[in-house]
Amino acid sequence: MKYDWILFDADETLFHFDSFGGMQLMFERFGVDFTRDDYNAYQLINKPLWVDYQEGKITADELKHIRFEGWAAKLGVTPFELNSAFLQAMADICTLLPGAKELLDALSGKAKLGIITNGFTELQAIRLERTGLTNYFEHVVISEEVGVAKPDLGIFDYAHQLMGLPCKSRVLMVGDNPHSDVLGGINFGIETCWLNTQGASTPEGIQPNYEVTSLLHLKDTLFA
Structure with a gap:
């Protein structure tokens, strides 16, 4: 890995x-x-x-x-x-994206996992619990609690500190938003993966390390 x-x-x-x-x-x-x-x-x-x-x-x-x-x-x-x-x-009404559980199961024990979200605190824990994902994640970093939202470097820095300052080249950010997730990650100096399920064109000036069409595609890419 x-x-x-x-x-x-x-x-x-x-x-x-x-x-x-x-x-x-x-x-x-x-x-x-x-x-x-x-x-x-x-x-x-x-x-x-x-x-x-x-x-x-x-x-x-x-x-x-x-x-x-x-x-x-x-x-x-x-x-x-x-x-x-x-x-x-x-x-x-919460449901998981196709392949989410399979991807997390495959990664479990191979890499540490975290979440960085601009969503609201009130929704996160209950959703993780209801979908059975709580124990997969070491840290859940929520913009509402940190006081800044992606793509602000502050939220990435906060997460990086929580993680114990791992080497940035060994960290991957995965997200569907090319601006908040991918550009935010690039600007912070970590590798990025754009989950582009809609077949959108890559915004000018944003170059993720990977672009995948589904979470199963990401699983195949990471374990290729």
């Missing part, structure tokens, strides 16, 4: 993140029929907020508040209550 440590992103790298399904379930619990049009309107607010969060312009708490304040006012609850209800719904 070329690597001593393999770090994974969480959403759309290990776990499916069906946010529309999660929103539908959450709103159903509030007695609301949440449509695709409702979702599209929500994403017009939500997506730019995530960009601002990753660029350090807003905090995790601000993101949680702003994205749900309109709906919270309509339903007579607080944005944070709505955010918690959404994360609970996402935990309830």
Whole structure:
């Protein structure tokens, strides 16, 4: 095994993140029929907020508040209550990406494993537990707790310290986002793998060490 440590992103790298399904379930619990049009309107607010969060312009708490304040006012609850209800719904519908368990089983004992995620703390532990993945990972580093989000070097440095400062050439970062996962990893000086399940073209100026189309493809690549 070329690597001593393999770090994974969480959403759309290990776990499916069906946010529309999660929103539908959450709103159903509030007695609301949440449509695709409702979702599209929500994403017009939500997506730019995530960009601002990753660029350090807003905090995790601000993101949680702003994205749900309109709906919270309509339903007579607080944005944070709505955010918690959404994360609970996402935990309830959580599934693993194909090949996730097989990959982790193959890596177990061959390399140490960790997660670096920009997702929220409230969702991570329950999802790992429900999918039976908790014991695979030495460390789970969450941007909300560290105070900076990928691609900021601060979160990679925080993880590196936790890991005991292994040689960077022996660390691989795996993720589906070419900017936060791959460019973040490259800038920190570790090797990277882009999980490109959608067949997207590589953004200009970003060169991962590997590009794979699935987690099983990654398994084959690592053990080739």
